Amino acid sequence: MVTDRRDFLVNGIQVACSLSLLGLMKESALRKGKVGGKLPLERTLVVVQLSGGNDGLNMLVPHRQDAYYRARPTLALGRDRLHALGRGFGLHPQMGALARLFEAGKVAAIHGVGYPIPNRSHFRSMEIWHTADPVNRVRDHGWLGKLLDRSCEDPARASMGAIHVGGREIPLALRGETSDPTAITDARGLQLRELQGFASLRNGMTGSRTGEARESAYLRAVAEQSYRVSTRFSRAFERSEKADTPGYGLAQRLRLVAGLIEAGFGLRVLHLELTGFDTHAQQGRLHGALLEELSESLSAFQLDLEARGIDDRVSTLVFSEFGRRAAENGSRGTDHGAAGPVLLVGSRVRPGLHGTPPDLEALQDGDVPFTTDFRSIYTAVEKDWMGVQTSMDLRPMELFV
Amino acid sequence: MLRPWQPRPGEWNDQAATHLLRRAGFGPKKGQVRQMLELGLSGAVETVLTTDTHAEELYRGIEPLLAQGEVSTLQAWWMALILAGGAPLRERTALCWHNHFATSFDKVDDVRLMHRQNELFRREGLGDFRRLLHAVARDTAMLLWLDGGDNLKSHPNENFAREVMELFGLGIGNYTEGDVLEAARGFTGWGTRGRSSVFREKHHDAGMKEVLGMKGTLDAADVIDAVLDHPACARHVAHRLLKEFVAPRPRQEWVDALAEELISNRWDIGATLATLFASTLFFSDEVRRARIASxxxxxxxxxxxxxxxxxxxxxxxxxxxxxxxxxxxxxxxxxxxxxxxxxxxxxxxxxxxxxxxxxxxxxxxxxxxxxxxxxxxxxxxxxxxxxxxxxxxxxxxxxxxxxxxxxxxxxxxxxxxxxxxxxxx
Known part of the structure; x- marks a missing residue:
């Protein structure tokens, strides 16, 4: 590991170039001479997206409010089963691991996060979170992509890049203009199948073509990037193949993420997803299992980062596109709601409960109204964690130490 | 742009025939391009539209295997139908509807129901879109997927009502939150029992509603009709067809023209595609090789x-x-x-x-x-x-x-x- 890091720093420029080939930065940024020789081991943001609309009220439970128990005759969680966090809130019974992290001062939970005029469409609301724009429909760029773009303009920070781990589609949040994210399913997904004599012939065919159509040029660029980096990736994966990670899918993906961060590709953003939160019916067992996976995986990830000695430069943001209605529906589930809690995990977060706790006696249209604009969390991440200029006109929350 | 293409000498060539076979199906087999060239443009389009018979053994082969409950078997079967090429356009269109009415086994968790929905796309996919949309609204896999499995008057479930407007029928911007809430009331009473979709009168909200300007004691079918009557609906469907068969970012004038064609064909997808595949637009340079293959x-x-x-x-x-x-x-x-x-x-x-x-x-x-x-x-x-x-x-x-x-x-x-x-x- 030490050798790798030294090589990394000594051969800064070479590495920087290969990073651009990794699909982390588009060639245009390179041509503008915007790649510096130094690649400081910078901070990394890990984003865990809870897709489908997490029922925040059953994750961070307001157990002192009778209105909670009235609204949810079958789904409410008894206060004696919760992991108490103080101030009238407790974590879901299956989130013991996260509760222990909270006690250790490594979790910040922010109440009531959302935006004005809640949108109940999964896709539109997710788009809003991904683009940080609740008003205009932005299709091409996400807040993290733009963050990476801005960082590319600063020669000292040109090493940034983003990977989505666990699927094949690049999330909108990661798409930028000059930054060029990639997506991988798992550790095996980047090993090339070769035929004898094929690689040399293929390599003889590289290079752009004049007058080539846009799509064709795009495919060729991606193909060439892929070939040049797959070996490099494979090595990083091998290092991440250690045992003692819980069997949850999210935990496995986070183990890979830890390996990729440690390997020093200069990755700044890693994006993961935990799906299945759209619990309109019979949500009890299903939601519990998801929260358990989340809790156990975040906890294992934190331990892993600590063991690798890189916990100081990694923070994890956990969000969902919306919360759910306060009242349960007739199917023992909950329908799309508005605001919900956001979690930040890491050794450098300002621990504890933040923001205004939801008051279930003061719902708006049956929903928890938002009391913290999600963009004030994004701004904190941009400014106080990633150290780039913020793109949003909002005061950052104080979330990092 | 939808008028028939009249190729000049030499224009109905290998590339044009390959374009037709790759777009309207799953690409040429060895020797098939030559065959198409000999048939001429109209003969080739006719062949594409009428090659519509699966080998019986292959097509029926899935039935005894469904009991195993393995989604990988179902995937393999569909892939086999696609590779065999007995009914390329029908399978191509079924795949288009699978993407349009995207339903996942991951939630439905029932291979028979996924197979039944797939058969629906195959059976109705080249027919009247109105029939297809009505059928999708009652499809059991769809009900489970969008939480219509237990949709009660006391607690209308908005999920299907929202998607039928946002994704299936109209697109964002063509309806209001109020339309979604009212439509959800119209869908109450529908649910599932075992592998069947059922309607239970006592759980249906028979009160007055207003959806997209249509007023009355609307039920599920009325709501679907209100969506179909909305001018954005034909454009939404046309946009989907253009994305699938023509180019990734269809121009507005193409969308308008194809929507008109769809209406004049009384929503018949097959007839609309027949016009499209013979059109100047379909063979224009602008759209050739313009899509990245799935x-x-x-x-x-x-x-x-x-x-x-x-x-x-x-x-x-x-x-x-x-x-x-x-x-x-x-x-x-x-x-x-x-x-x-x-x-x-x-x-x-x-x-x-x-x-x-x-x-x-x-x-x-x-x-x-x-x-x-x-x-x-x-x-x-x-x-x-x-x-x-x-x-x-x-x-x-x-x-x-x-x-x-x-x-x-x-x-x-x-x-x-x-x-x-x-x-x-």
Whole structure:
């Protein structure tokens, strides 16, 4: 590991170039001479997206409010089963691991996060979170992509890049203009199948073509990037193949993420997803299992980062596109709601409960109204964690130490 | 732009015929392009529209296997129908609707229901869109997928009501939150019992509602009709068809023209596609090779073009690796498609899949045949069958060097299949 890091720093420029080939930065940024020789081991943001609309009220439970128990005759969680966090809130019974992290001062939970005029469409609301724009429909760029773009303009920070781990589609949040994210399913997904004599012939065919159509040029660029980096990736994966990670899918993906961060590709953003939160019916067992996976995986990830000695430069943001209605529906589930809690995990977060706790006696249209604009969390991440200029006109929350 | 294309001499050529076969189906088999050229444009379009019979044994083959409950078996079966090419346009259209009404086994968790929905797309997919939409609204897999399984008057479930407007029928901006809430009331009473969709009168909200300007004691069918009556609906469907069959970013005037065509054909998808496939627009330079092939297209094009034996189950697995697991779209919006198919991760998956197809080619080569003759034949076959005139000189040179042993034939095939041009359709 030490050798790798030294090589990394000594051969800064070479590495920087290969990073651009990794699909982390588009060639245009390179041509503008915007790649510096130094690649400081910078901070990394890990984003865990809870897709489908997490029922925040059953994750961070307001157990002192009778209105909670009235609204949810079958789904409410008894206060004696919760992991108490103080101030009238407790974590879901299956989130013991996260509760222990909270006690250790490594979790910040922010109440009531959302935006004005809640949108109940999964896709539109997710788009809003991904683009940080609740008003205009932005299709091409996400807040993290733009963050990476801005960082590319600063020669000292040109090493940034983003990977989505666990699927094949690049999330909108990661798409930028000059930054060029990639997506991988798992550790095996980047090993090339070769035929004898094929690689040399293929390599003889590289290079752009004049007058080539846009799509064709795009495919060729991606193909060439892929070939040049797959070996490099494979090595990083091998290092991440250690045992003692819980069997949850999210935990496995986070183990890979830890390996990729440690390997020093200069990755700044890693994006993961935990799906299945759209619990309109019979949500009890299903939601519990998801929260358990989340809790156990975040906890294992934190331990892993600590063991690798890189916990100081990694923070994890956990969000969902919306919360759910306060009242349960007739199917023992909950329908799309508005605001919900956001979690930040890491050794450098300002621990504890933040923001205004939801008051279930003061719902708006049956929903928890938002009391913290999600963009004030994004701004904190941009400014106080990633150290780039913020793109949003909002005061950052104080979330990092 | 939808008027019939009248090719000048030489324009109805290999490229045009390949374009038709790749867009309206899953690509040419060996020798099929020549056949199409002989038929002429109208004969070729007619053939594309009427090649519509699956081998009975293959088509029925899934039935005894459904009891196993394995989604991989269902994926393999659909892939087998696609690769066999008995009804290319029907399967192509079914895949289009699978993406439009994207429903995932991951939540439905019932192979029989996924199969039944797939059969619905196959049966109705080239017919009247209104029938299709009404049928989708009562489809059991769809009810489970969008939480209509237990939709009560006391607690209307908004999920299906929202998607029927946002994704299936109208698109965002053409309805209000109020329409969604009112529509949800209309859908109450519908639910599932076992593997059936059922309507229970006592759970239906029979009160007055207003959806998209339609007023009355609207029920589920009325709500669907209100969506279909909205002028945005035909445009929404036209946009989907253009994205699937013409170009990734359809122009507004194409959308308007095709929507008009759809209405004048009384919502008949097959008749609308018949006009489209014979049109100036469909064969225009602007739209040729303008789409990045989806994983399913890529598998089918390569396996069919090279005429290699390839297990459908494996083909379906490779599609999943490349980002398109049949019956398991990422969400109700389906696959984004086009450039979203390709990044470093998925390109490596594409590369690996294509190399595997190329290796399968090796097994078809008679190693006793004279080497030189084999090489020549293979070179012609590869370049001719793959039909990518834009393939670079470099590929040609590589083929010349490579094509002299079974192994190097596979290398040559791999060069073609992994060339970026092959992935443009």
């Amino acid at each position: 994983p399913v297209e890529l598998m089918a094009f390569s396996v069919r073009a090279l005429g290699v034996p390839f297990a459908p189950k494996r083909a379906a697995q490779l599609c999943a690796e490349m980002g398109q697991a049949l019956f398991r779209p990422p969400n109700v919006k389906g696959w984004d498609g086009h450039e979203a198919w390709v990044n470093v991760g998925t390109w490596i998956a594409r590369h690996n899949a294509m190399v595997e197809v190329a290796e399968a080619k090796r097994s078809t080569i008679d190693s006793d045949a004279p080497r030189h003759a084999t090489a020549e034949a293979m070179r012609e076959e590869l370049l001719a069958n793959v039909h990518t005139p834009q393939l670079d000189d470099a590929v040609g040179r590589a083929l010349a060097e490579a094509a002299d042993t079974p192994t190097s034939i596979a290398v040559a095939a791999a060069l073609v299949l992994t060339s970026p041009e092959f992935h443009l359709v």
